[in-house]
Amino acid sequence: MKSHEVLIIGGGLAGLMAALNASGSTDVAVLSKVYPTRSHSGAAQGGFNAVLHEDDSIEAHIFDTVKGSDYLGDQDAIEVLCSDGPQVIFELEKMGVLWTRAPDGAIAQRSLGGAGFPRACFAADFSGHVVLHTLYEQLLKRGVKVYSEWHLLELIVDEGRVSGAVVYDFANARVEIIRTKQVVLATGGYGRAFAKTTNAHANTGDGMAIAYRAGAVLSDMEFVQFHPTTLYGTNILISEAARGEGGYLRNAEGERFMARYAPAKMELAPRDVVARAIFKEIKEGRGLEGHYVHLDLTHLGEALVADRLPQVRDLAIRYAGVDPVTAPMPIEPAQHYSMGGVRTDTSGVTTLPGLLAAGEVANVSVHGANRLGGNSLLETVVFGRRAGRKAAELARETSYRGFSREAAKRVLEPWNALLSASPAENPKGDSTFAVRREMSTLMNNQVGVFRTETELENAVAGIGLLKERYLRLSRPAGAQPFNYALMDFFEVGYLLDLCEIIARGALARTESRGAHFRLDYPERDDLNWLDHTFARRGRAGPEFSRGIVAITSHKPQQRGY
Amino acid sequence: MDVELKICRYDPEKDTSPYFQELAVSIEGNRTVLDALLLAWEQDPTLSFRRSCRSAICGSCAIVINGQPALACQTLIGKAAANGGILTLGPLSHFRQLKDLVVDLEPLFDSLKAAVPWLLLSDQYSGRMDPDAVGKIENPATCILCGICQADLGEAEIKPAGVVKALRFALDPRDTLGAHRLRLLQLPPEVLRLFIKQLPRSCPKGIDIFSAPV
Numbered sequence: 005m006k007s008h009e010v011l012i013i014g015g016g017l018a019g020l021m022a023a024l025n026a027s028g029s030t031d032v033a034v035l036s037k038v039y040p041t042r043s044h045s046g047a048a049q050g051g052f053n054a055v056l057h058e059d060d061s062i063e064a065h066i067f068d069t070v071k072g073s074d075y076l077g078d079q080d081a082i083e084v085l086c087s088d089g090p091q092v093i094f095e096l097e098k099m100g101v102l103w104t105r106a107p108d109g110a111i112a113q114r115s116l117g118g119a120g121f122p123r124a125c126f127a128a129d130f131s132g133h134v135v136l137h138t139l140y141e142q143l144l145k146r147g148v149k150v151y152s153e154w155h156l157l158e159l160i161v162d163e164g165r166v167s168g169a170v171v172y173d174f175a176n177a178r179v180e181i182i183r184t185k186q187v188v189l190a191t192g193g194y195g196r197a198f199a200k201t202t203n204a205h206a207n208t209g210d211g212m213a214i215a216y217r218a219g220a221v222l223s224d225m226e227f228v229q230f231h232p233t234t235l236y237g238t239n240i241l242i243s244e245a246a247r248g249e250g251g252y253l254r255n256a257e258g259e260r261f262m263a264r265y266a267p268a269k270m271e272l273a274p275r276d277v278v279a280r281a282i283f284k285e286i287k288e289g290r291g292l293e294g295h296y297v298h299l300d301l302t303h304l305g306e307a308l309v310a311d312r313l314p315q316v317r318d319l320a321i322r323y324a325g326v327d328p329v330t331a332p333m334p335i336e337p338a339q340h341y342s343m344g345g346v347r348t349d350t351s352g353v354t355t356l357p358g359l360l361a362a363g364e365v366a367n368v369s370v371h372g373a374n375r376l377g378g379n380s381l382l383e384t385v386v387f388g389r390r391a392g393r394k395a396a397e398l399a400r401e402t403s404y405r406g407f408s409r410e411a412a413k414r415v416l417e418p419w420n421a422l423l424s425a426s427p428a429e430n431p432k433g434d435s436t437f438a439v440r441r442e443m444s445t446l447m448n449n450q451v452g453v454f455r456t457e458t459e460l461e462n463a464v465a466g467i468g469l470l471k472e473r474y475l476r477l478s479r480p481a482g483a484q485p486f487n488y489a490l491m492d493f494f495e496v497g498y499l500l501d502l503c504e505i506i507a508r509g510a511l512a513r514t515e516s517r518g519a520h521f522r523l524d525y526p527e528r529d530d531l532n533w534l535d536h537t538f539a540r541r542g543r544a545g546p547e548f549s550r551g552i553v554a555i556t557s558h559k560p561q562q563r564g565y
Numbered sequence: 566m567d568v569e570l571k572i573c574r575y576d577p578e579k580d581t582s583p584y585f586q587e588l589a590v591s592i593e594g595n596r597t598v599l600d601a602l603l604l605a606w607e608q609d610p611t612l613s614f615r616r617s618c619r620s621a622i623c624g625s626c627a628i629v630i631n632g633q634p635a636l637a638c639q640t641l642i643g644k645a646a647a648n649g650g651i652l653t654l655g656p657l658s659h660f661r662q663l664k665d666l667v668v669d670l671e672p673l674f675d676s677l678k679a680a681v682p683w684l685l686l687s688d689q690y691s692g693r694m695d696p697d698a699v700g701k702i703e704n705p706a707t708c709i710l711c712g713i714c715q716a717d718l719g720e721a722e723i724k725p726a727g728v729v730k731a732l733r734f735a736l737d738p739r740d741t742l743g744a745h746r747l748r749l750l751q752l753p754p755e756v757l758r759l760f761i762k763q764l765p766r767s768c769p770k771g772i773d774i775f776s777a778p779v
Contacts, residue, residue, distance in 0.1 A: 038615075038617055038623070038625065039625075039670065039674065039710075041623075041624065041709070041710050042617050042618075042623040042624060042625050043623070044617065044618060044623070046618070046622050046623055046709075047618050047620060047622050047623070094692075097692075098684075098686055098690075099683075099684060100683065100684030100686075100734075100737070100739070102699055102702055102703065102706050102737075103694075103699075104696070104699060104703075105693070105694050105695070105696040105699050106696070107696060108693065109693030109694050109695060109696065110692075110693060112696075127703070127706070128703055130622075130703075130706070130707055133622055133707065133709075134706055137706070137708075137710075138684075141682050141683040141684070141730075142683060144677065144678060144682055144683065145683040152674075175663060204617040204618040204619065204623065205616050205617050205618075205619065206617045238619075240619070240620045241620070311700075315622075318621075319620060319621075322621075322639065322641070323620070325595065435607075436610075437607050437610075480610060482611075483578070484576055484578055484579075484611070484613075484664065485576075485577070485578075485613075485663060485664045485667075486613035486663065486664045486665070486667045487611075487613070488606070488610075488612075488613055488614075489610035489611065492610075
């Protein structure tokens with residue numbers, strides 16, 4: 005049986021940062037469903053917020069983040085995020101990250117939404133890619149063991165503590181157990197729960213769902229971020245940096261409509277505000293062809309676009325047939341990020357002993373009800389680093405749990421049965437593809453930017469029916485290598501669990517806060533709802549409770565931009 | 566438009582050799598070959614192909630499309646199927662086929678290691694960098710390790726993933742070794758120059774290292 009003292013699940017920014025910080029003193033391995041450099045962190049474009057300039061301040065970054073979170077973020081965690089930021093940026097620089105530079109050679113910074121100062125460090129519009137590859141280089145330098153294209157299937161909990169993981173070697177179609185002292189989840193989000201998403205095919209919420217099934221608490225799952233600017237039709241991300249560098253949003257009349265919704269911040273209001281504004285314009289008949297609005301960079305000039313936004317330009321030309329230097333881009337909002345996740349403290353420790361989490365999979369909570377652009381990349385490296393260090397520390401204090409041959413066999417039996425069974429027919433007319441399509445359409449239409457009680461009730465009922473259908477589907481069995489159908493089947497199961505929690509959380513929260521907007525309860529309600537939503541697996545589905553929001557120095561105020 | 570996909574299938578557990586399967590899909594010309602593959606997969610769920618970001622940044626979906634190595638997500642149907650609506654899709658050439666369009670990437674990732682693929686920070690580094698120097702490295706730093714240039718090169722002894730990485734660090738003023746890295750590659754300069762010259766032809770990210778100190 006394989007053993008690793010610390011097992012990191014996920015090879016994106018948070019996972020690699022955790023691996024680097026746990027390695028050295030402990031035996032660490034990274035297990036990832038894709039090669040680490042293929043992780044979706046690499047698609048992040050805009051930048052990493054951190055206070056580097058003398059005219060900026062940590063206090064200002066904290067306040068912007070608290071306000072952006074619509075006061076649901078935990079202020080003690082936000083203080084950690086903002087205070088650790090500058091040091092981590094310099095650490096990354098020394099590892100080889102190619103930050104774009106100001107004329108004097110210092111690290112350049114740009115404006116992103118909801119920030120009172122240009123504080124996002126960036127590498128053109130390849131910020132995530134450049135940092136991901138740098139961390140991968142460091143991983144090679146340290147010789148950390150990587151299991152690429154291996155999937156986590158189950159966390160083994162023995163007497164209340166995670167003692168190992170059931171993992172699936174995709175290339176060899178085998179399942180086995182990896183014994184471990186501490187697991188760090190860094191598996192990202194669940195964007196594929198929504199039909200319109202910027203997320204990669206791999207972003208199916210595996211870690212969140214597996215942690216939930218193992219008994220960990222999920223928090224604030226009803227808060228789903230919709231990115232305002234994705235290419236109309238394909239929903240490929242067009243970075244907020246496009247507006248940070250001066251881009252305008254225009255409706256069919258050519259008007260910069262953000263003046264009506266956020267007169268002070270305009271296009272650089274937080275994402276929840278901008279996404280709602282775009283949908284409102286479209287709904288009121290001021291969209292183009294009734295479906296989208298324009299993101300206009302034509303006044304910026306070719307030199308700036310080529311220098312600062314080369315990827316944006318490339319994506320728009322290729323996927324929308326539009327060169328943003330000469331014509332505006334057609335854009336619509338789409339699901340982008342999960343504010344909610346596995347509840348952790350500021351060291352990444354979850355409610356389940358032996359399990360830590362960092363990055364998008366986690367809810368620490370620094371984003372509260374709405375995340376600011378540039379804060380998620382920062383979160384991955386700040387909390388990945390902290391979780392890695394904490395996991396190593398905890399691993400030193402823990403010993404491996406024994407696994408008898410019989411216990412191991414018992415755990416593996418159902419998985420092996422699945423792999424060796426012969427393929428069966430699906431119920432007539434049904435398939436994993438159909439369930440997935442209906443699920444993601446339902447989430448998009450009924451658990452989207454604007455929510456109502458009726459639609460959410462329909463959504464909860466609809467997800468219930470889809471779960472029943474899912475249970476009747478035939479398992480795409482077979483021990484062939486690279487069995488994507490089987491992976492897809494697992495992934496749809498994870499997504500359905502999470503959809504249920506998201507929709508039920510959204511139905512229960514009878515207020516509007518950040519990205520959660522209820523047309524029937526359009527105001528924020530601090531008296532009744534200044535609380536985290538906790539979800540824990542119960543006998544008949546998720547059981548919900550509330551958690552206290554940590555408020556240290558900023559009392560809730562009205563949030564205007 | 567209606568597109569006929571001819572997909573190279575191979576399951577080492579069942580097949581003695583690869584064969585082509587024909588699947589017809591209906592798809593708009595402004596969609597991608599990856600979108601077509603996803604439709605084909607619904608017809609035959611046993612089909613295996615890698616994919617993730619679908620926006621040409623993760624490097625997963627490198628395959629051979631009508632004889633040319635390319636990213637499936639970056640190749641538009643309208644262009645690729647312009648000649649008679651037939652798309653021939655195969656695994657990346659000069660890589661070992663593991664199943665259908667999935668190839669063994671271990672040699673590609675292993676080849677990085679020989680290049681000492683990490684920054685060796687110079688103690689001269691002041692914390693400031695010339696913006697123009699950064700601008701020159703940005704281009705090779707966009708390498709997504711997709712393997713397309715290696716497939717295009719064929720059996721050459723050159724290991725391009727490591728070479729691009731070495732060139733990227735050779736240009737980095739923070740690096741202790743700098744241009745000495747090119748000697749560590751132990752490649753004849755003419756081979757290296759030819760590689761640099763030919764790279765932009767195949768690279769899906771348009772990497773063009775004209776400024777390399779070769």
